[in-house]
Amino acid sequence: MAAIEIDGITKRYGSVEALRGVSASVERGEIFGLIGPDGAGKSTLFRILTTLMSADGGRASVDGLDVAQEYRKIRSRVGYMPERFSLYLDLTVEENLKLFATLFHTTVEENYALVQGIYGQIAPFKNRRAAALSGGMKQKLALSCALIHKPSILFLDEPTTGVDPVSREELWEILGHLKRQGITTLVSTPYMNEARLCDRIALMQEGRFLEVASPSAIVARHGRTVWAVRGDRMSRLLVDLRAHPAVETCFAFGDRHHVTPCPGATTRHLREEMEAQGHREVEIQEIAPGIEDCFIRIAGRPDVKDE
Amino acid sequence: MNEKTTSGASLFGAFTHKEIRHILRDRRTLLILLGIPVIQIVLFGFAITTEVRDVRVGILDPTPDVATRHITDRLLANDYFTFAGLFSSPAAVERSLRRGEIEMALVFAPSSPGRITRDGTVPVQLIADASDPNTAALFTGYATNIITAAAGELAGTPEESPARLLPEMRLLYNPAMRAAYNFVPGVMGLVLMLICAMMTSISIVREKESGTLELLLVSPVRPFVIIAAKIVPYLILSGINIATILLLSVYVLDVPVVGSLFWLVLVSLLFVLVSLSIGIFVSSIVRSQVAAMLISGMVLMMPVVLLSGLLFPVENMPILLRWTSHLIPAKWYIAAMKKIMIEGAPVLYILREILVLVGMGILLLLVSWKKFNDRIA
Numbered sequence: 001m002a003a004i005e006i007d008g009i010t011k012r013y014g015s016v017e018a019l020r021g022v023s024a025s026v027e028r029g030e031i032f033g034l035i036g037p038d039g040a041g042k043s044t045l046f047r048i049l050t051t052l053m054s055a056d057g058g059r060a061s062v063d064g065l066d067v068a069q070e071y072r073k074i075r076s077r078v079g080y081m082p083e084r085f086s087l088y089l090d091l092t093v094e095e096n097l098k099l100f101a102t103l104f105h106t107t108v109e110e111n112y113a114l115v116q117g118i119y120g121q122i123a124p125f126k127n128r129r130a131a132a133l134s135g136g137m138k139q140k141l142a143l144s145c146a147l148i149h150k151p152s153i154l155f156l157d158e159p160t161t162g163v164d165p166v167s168r169e170e171l172w173e174i175l176g177h178l179k180r181q182g183i184t185t186l187v188s189t190p191y192m193n194e195a196r197l198c199d200r201i202a203l204m205q206e207g208r209f210l211e212v213a214s215p216s217a218i219v220a221r222h223g224r225t226v227w228a229v230r231g232d233r234m235s236r237l238l239v240d241l242r243a244h245p246a247v248e249t250c251f252a253f254g255d256r257h258h259v260t261p262c263p264g265a266t267t268r269h270l271r272e273e274m275e276a277q278g279h280r281e282v283e284i285q286e287i288a289p290g291i292e293d294c295f296i297r298i299a300g301r302p303d304v305k306d307e
Numbered sequence: 308m309n310e311k312t313t314s315g316a317s318l319f320g321a322f323t324h325k326e327i328r329h330i331l332r333d334r335r336t337l338l339i340l341l342g343i344p345v346i347q348i349v350l351f352g353f354a355i356t357t358e359v360r361d362v363r364v365g366i367l368d369p370t371p372d373v374a375t376r377h378i379t380d381r382l383l384a385n386d387y388f389t390f391a392g393l394f395s396s397p398a399a400v401e402r403s404l405r406r407g408e409i410e411m412a413l414v415f416a417p418s419s420p421g422r423i424t425r426d427g428t429v430p431v432q433l434i435a436d437a438s439d440p441n442t443a444a445l446f447t448g449y450a451t452n453i454i455t456a457a458a459g460e461l462a463g464t465p466e467e468s469p470a471r472l473l474p475e476m477r478l479l480y481n482p483a484m485r486a487a488y489n490f491v492p493g494v495m496g497l498v499l500m501l502i503c504a505m506m507t508s509i510s511i512v513r514e515k516e517s518g519t520l521e522l523l524l525v526s527p528v529r530p531f532v533i534i535a536a537k538i539v540p541y542l543i544l545s546g547i548n549i550a551t552i553l554l555l556s557v558y559v560l561d562v563p564v565v566g567s568l569f570w571l572v573l574v575s576l577l578f579v580l581v582s583l584s585i586g587i588f589v590s591s592i593v594r595s596q597v598a599a600m601l602i603s604g605m606v607l608m609m610p611v612v613l614l615s616g617l618l619f620p621v622e623n624m625p626i627l628l629r630w631t632s633h634l635i636p637a638k639w640y641i642a643a644m645k646k647i648m649i650e651g652a653p654v655l656y657i658l659r660e661i662l663v664l665v666g667m668g669i670l671l672l673l674v675s676w677k678k679f680n681d682r683i684a
Contacts, residue, residue: 047521050525052524075527076526078525082521082522086517086522087522090329091325091328100526103321103527
């Protein structure tokens, strides 16, 4: 039995279709990532799976329990960490954790082993109010509270958004640790580079799953040669590259443009052409395609966040 | 799945604890909540007063004699009037009135001594500054009563002039016509409504806004427990406020509690529960704290102030407003409080008010129950 079964789930808010029939299956002990830009429908799917919302159509089950029928049972078995920090700011770190333990009819001591690695880092500040914590510490507290009842499935909605790079890295380490303890994790992120850290991912856009597979499978399936191009005037370079016959697609990726060349094109040729058009310091490098390149290839446009 | 290591009661306890912490840690709000009744009572008791007190009176008595002096003494002996000067001419009186040095003048006609005592008529004129018509009507009324009584004393006992009919007024329950008797029940209605409806709705909606309600819902706890735990601290706070108001009114404003204290407290608690259900109902229809505050503040408070009979008598309002006033729980509560506290009526006399409040409470709870989902959409 899969940890999570999603079968043709649809949801609309008025005239906006948030989910247009998504289907996937998350295996036990897997870290499954929902990768997609803001507004792709990630949070809506989280809310349906955590039984906060009813789907308009389709079926879903969590831990073998139907989200529509057996939602009460689901609620005691999952851990949920919403996108926004949602603990009590006027309660202390310790009070928050204790409250959530009581909420699930357990005690902090009973499951301390599970959260020790995370909570241990904020325990020195246990008498501090949650409002006074830094972003990374808030995140650790929220994760501790989501874990304190030893859930079988963990739902983390954009846990790394707005968190410093060090804390982000720590969080992924923690997820790996939890995976070894047998906890299934459904995690969403708008950061493509975090996709590699998941066992499997669903690329999501405008309420649809574009692709569900392991990150390496997605790259293998869609990855083509990618050239990273740099020049002295980047915005003009983008226009000129797109107009060039040897370039199939070209998108801005931070400080470089990623070019998918037409078959037979060479980097030397392209560089000379660009220099002929007045660009200087043109650098072209062949790189391994990332998830983001695949996403753009599949989605047809680059509206995802780079780190 | 965890085994049950805590009971439902301890869960409720933990939540109540949490709510009390929320309130205690928000010092400013707590101070406001505890201060509101004190401020309201002081404001209504001393600043906003419809009572007549210390009206400055000028006297014009060209031919003073025993009779005019008796009338003057009687008038000035009253608490409502103070002596502000003796005048020698009508022109001087008018000047003083215009300058606002005096608010009322008692003018005796120049006449032969002893005339008042002979035929019982009083050739006396009251001139009042009626720029505030209600007040002027009030104190000229008082003055007339005092003068008539004084003249009656001079004329002798009523038996000697059987033809005259003197209606004797008795102002029951509030013989001194003190406004405090009217507003103490009103302030109680206002304060309890404010704290219970407004604060409960804000505190529930705050959890919606901050997202904590989402987290609470993704747990085995039932929404009922969350809401019930929120009610407890406000119930305690309301109890403190009821006590504050009663102590202030008895010891500072001299408004006695004539009727049964037991029923007074019981009916107040009933009203508190109705107000709490209003708060829960409001929280079930709005999504933001601002909306909750506006609805509780404007949509609920204004009618309480305007239509509950606290400031304006409901009896004189157009039929539509009178009908609307029946929908306001505070109106029934204030009416019941007046009967118990001021008139000392037995509980049987406020049965209707009690039943209306009970009905309103049940209705509100049922509607909120339907509306308060255990899902967010």
